[in-house]
Amino acid sequence: MLKKQSFRKWVPSLAGVLALGAVGISVTSSLFSDTQTGVANTFEAGTVEVGVGSTTRVCTVSDMLPGDSSSSYGSGSQSLLPCVYDVVYTGTSTAWLAVDIAVTGGPPALYTGDSSGLQLKLDANGSTTFVSGTSYTAVNGSPTNITSGSTIRNLLVSATPATKDTSVLFNVNYLLPTLAPNALQGASASVTLTFHAVQSANQPIGSCVAGRQCNSITWS
Amino acid sequence: MGGTRRTRSLIRVAILLLLSHVGTARVSSLFTATDTPTVSSFVGAMFSPNVAPTVQARRQGANVELSWSVVRLGTRVAGYMVWRIDGSTWTQICLGADAPVTTAGTVTCRDRRAAQGGSPTFLYSVQPVHMVGTSVTWSLSPGMPQPVG
Numbered sequence: 001m002l003k004k005q006s007f008r009k010w011v012p013s014l015a016g017v018l019a020l021g022a023v024g025i026s027v028t029s030s031l032f033s034d035t036q037t038g039v040a041n042t043f044e045a046g047t048v049e050v051g052v053g054s055t056t057r058v059c060t061v062s063d064m065l066p067g068d069s070s071s072s073y074g075s076g077s078q079s080l081l082p083c084v085y086d087v088v089y090t091g092t093s094t095a096w097l098a099v100d101i102a103v104t105g106g107p108p109a110l111y112t113g114d115s116s117g118l119q120l121k122l123d124a125n126g127s128t129t130f131v132s133g134t135s136y137t138a139v140n141g142s143p144t145n146i147t148s149g150s151t152i153r154n155l156l157v158s159a160t161p162a163t164k165d166t167s168v169l170f171n172v173n174y175l176l177p178t179l180a181p182n183a184l185q186g187a188s189a190s191v192t193l194t195f196h197a198v199q200s201a202n203q204p205i206g207s208c209v210a211g212r213q214c215n216s217i218t219w220s
Numbered sequence: 221m222g223g224t225r226r227t228r229s230l231i232r233v234a235i236l237l238l239l240s241h242v243g244t245a246r247v248s249s250l251f252t253a254t255d256t257p258t259v260s261s262f263v264g265a266m267f268s269p270n271v272a273p274t275v276q277a278r279r280q281g282a283n284v285e286l287s288w289s290v291v292r293l294g295t296r297v298a299g300y301m302v303w304r305i306d307g308s309t310w311t312q313i314c315l316g317a318d319a320p321v322t323t324a325g326t327v328t329c330r331d332r333r334a335a336q337g338g339s340p341t342f343l344y345s346v347q348p349v350h351m352v353g354t355s356v357t358w359s360l361s362p363g364m365p366q367p368v369g
Contacts, residue, residue, distance in 0.1 A: 085257055
């Protein structure tokens with residue numbers, strides 16, 4: 001009887017002790033602590049962007065006569081303005097730059113692909129020459145004729161990759177030679193230049209040379 | 221049994237989606253950019269009109285005065301070769317100080333050695349040309365030879 005009574009007395013006390021213990025544990029676990037959040041690692045892809053700047057002058061040359069030429073052709077009247085393309089590379093990744101050229105026209109075609117029709121000179125910054133007369137430089141360094149209607153692709157602009165805000169001035173100078181026959185009266189030609197860029201990272205230049213066609217780079 | 225089939229089908233679809241995604245990643249593995257500016261164009265000039273004019277020849281004293289309509293070559297005025305035709309001999313005239321002069325759409329020049337006694341029996345013709353230096357590049361065929369009127 002006595003044992004039962006004393007157990008009943010102890011039960012609340014025991015519960016109280018356990019409750020206090022729990023509080024104690026709780027207090028024990030509230031340690032001073034601090035967490036420092038490190039700067040997040042970010043992985044941002046670079047960009048490859050190419051555009052045409054404000055000083056670009058696309059040519060619309062009408063009424064050409066034999067002997068007419070633009071200022072830097074080197075022969076002829078040198079009285080006309082050259083076509084100028086101010087190409088700006090604005091990507092954040094370094095990149096290879098190239099230019100494609102296509103000559104079309106006619107009928108009758110002012111560009112004949114020989115010395116009697118329209119002659120062209122395409123250069124970058126007045127130094128790297130891509131087209132002279134009617135030919136470009138192939139991968140192996142040999143002058144190769146540009147035929148009307150075909151596109152010459154991937155003429156490498158520089159052996160050094162372009163960085164952000166690199167500007168390249170492409171000049172197209174032209175001449176209608178005095179050899180031009182009467183059949184070219186009223187004839188027409190169009191020159192289309194396409195500028196493109198591809199990342200240079202993980203893309204070795206191989207044996208490519210500036211001014212020549214370059215096929216060892218994967219351009220697209 | 222049906223549940224197992226459904227599960228297998230779902231796994232197949234998931235694998236196909238995964239493979240197609242891998243394929244896409246390979247295609248776009250290089251960063252590239254292209255810009256094509258407007259095309260540049262070049263057009264050759266044309267004679268206007270595209271046939272040589274008929275020359276008018278009139279005797280004036282010992283000379284023969286020649287006149288014809290202006291011919292243009294694009295936005296520029298054409299040059300002219302003026303011919304005195306004696307039988308089968310074509311002689312170029314109106315050279316140097318006697319070169320053709322253009323006045324308000326009409327071109328004139330003078331053949332000073334036409335009438336050397338008697339009435340000239342020559343014919344005259346004009347040929348529009350474009351010259352570079354002393355060389356003729358583009359030209360029209362000479363006009364129909366005309367007698368002195």
